[in-house]
Amino acid sequence: MASGTPPGEDDGMDAFIEQFKKQKYKAGFNEDNWEEEFDKIPIFMKKAPEELDPLEHPELACIQTILYDEDQSPEELAKTYKNEGNHYFKEKNYKKAIISYTEGLKRKCSDSELNAILHTNRAAAQFYLGNNRSALNDVIAARKLKPNHLKAIIRGVLCHIELKNYSKAIAWCDEGLQVEPKEKQLIELRAKADKQKRVEERNLRKEKLKEKKERVQTEALLNAIKERKIKLFQPQELSSQNSDDEEDDRVLKALLFDGINSENGIVVHLDENGNLNWPVLFLYPEYEQMDFISAFHENTRFIDHLSVIFGENVPPWDAEKKYEPNNLELYFEDEQGGDLFQVDPMCTLQQVLSHARYVVKAGNPRIIILVRGSSFSRDFLSGKKLQVN
Structure with a gap:
């Protein structure tokens, strides 16, 4: 028998190759997906996957195991x-x-x-x-x-x-x-x-100088208040504490600069002549309104401010124009007993603040203003103990 390939084997191989000629290789690269396919091969990857899934990237998982x-x-x-x-x-x-x-x-x-x-x-x-x-x-x-x-x-x-x-x-x-x-x-x-x-060192020096200046100004302010015998409202928990002069000043500062406008920098201050200027509230309970005087000079009279507020341009809430400067009654309330003290409009602010029963609350002196003889005034004052200043 002649040597060579056994009979019939070449015919099977030829048929196998012929089959591939008729079928298109679907997994091959083409001009549309070659970049995407290359990026799946570890050596050509531009960026490693965030999470390595062994089933999705078996080649990478194998390399990782080796490494x-x-x-x-x-x-x-x-x-x-x-x-x-x-x-x-x-x-x-x-x-x-x-x-x-x-x-x-x-x-x-x-x-x-x-x-x-x-x-x-x-x-x-x-x-x-x-x-x-x-x-x-x-x-x-x-x-x-x-x-x-x-x-x-x-x-x-x-x-x-x-x-x-x-x-x-x-x-x-x-x-x-x-x-x-x-x-x-x-x-x-x-x-x-x-x-x-x-x-940083220069800024620190500036900050220290600023703090020193503010401390000197605050001490001068507190001394001026004490000299005028002006009293500041103290809650029970503070007034019951025994403290030295330095602690007293700290407590006074906390009370003095806790007013309704202190965040805007509107607080009592000393002017260049050593006079106190206070942020004062005028309260009109009949209409639930108020006026805020940001810098009321301690030697200015109440009538002077009232003449401006209720002058030619009256507030819109005073439609009846009842609030005429010479027809108003002023009061302050005793914080401890709740008594009302009548204030003469011709008085200065300092005269009222130095009153034995006046207490400044939260850094804002407050004055209640009513129309003399009005029905609201009579109802408001009824049942209250009145004191004449």
Whole structure:
């Protein structure tokens, strides 16, 4: 028998090949999907998938198993995680970079140089996320392993500047310049830290001078109030406390500058002539209205303000024009007993505030104003104990 292929076998192979000639390979690349198909191949991937599904990316899962084989030495694994972290860092995926560097440090390899790099790189990722204190902790750890690690020093300086620790930033710069005297970035960072330190110190001096000036002004204001025997309302919990003069002043300040307009800076103040100017409230209970005089000079009479308020342009709520300056009665209420004291419109503000029974509440003197002889006035005053000033 002649040697060669057994009879009939070539016919089967020919039929098999002929079958492929008639069928179109549907899984092949074409001009519409070649980029998409290439991106599924690990070596050509532009970006790794966020979540690795072994069924969807079996090739990647296989590579990952090889790369992170626990049979490798801690040094090899730490280096692999470092490279992975560097890849994420270049993509600006700092959160994933931190995870990779952390995994590398968890291997606790004996290579102090590699551990220092992992700490330094993680510090850089933390810094770009704004986690300056965490970044600083990492560079401190890196320098414990490698004191003269220049990258760790530079990143530490950047952290100190962001945290406004300018003195420490300068000290770190000096330490780095001992290692590399001509390091341009350290020279520039030192100049920046020194400049910002001087600005901060200047601002601090200004703030202290401002606080001192305000303290002197406040003390002068409180002394003027005490000299005029003006009393400020104190809640029971404050009035029952025994305190020294300094504490008394603190309590008085809290009471004095707690008025309804104190947030807008409208509070009692001393003018250049040493006179008190108060924010005063005129209350009109008949119409549930009020007027606010932001700076009522203590030597000005009540009638002077009333003549302006109810002059030619009367308030819109006084449609009947009942509130004529010479036809008004003024009262203040005793905060303790609830008695009403009548006030002469010809009196000055200081005369009323110095009254033995007048108490300034929340930094705003208050005066009740009624129309003399009106039905509302009679109803309002009925049942109240009246005192004549």
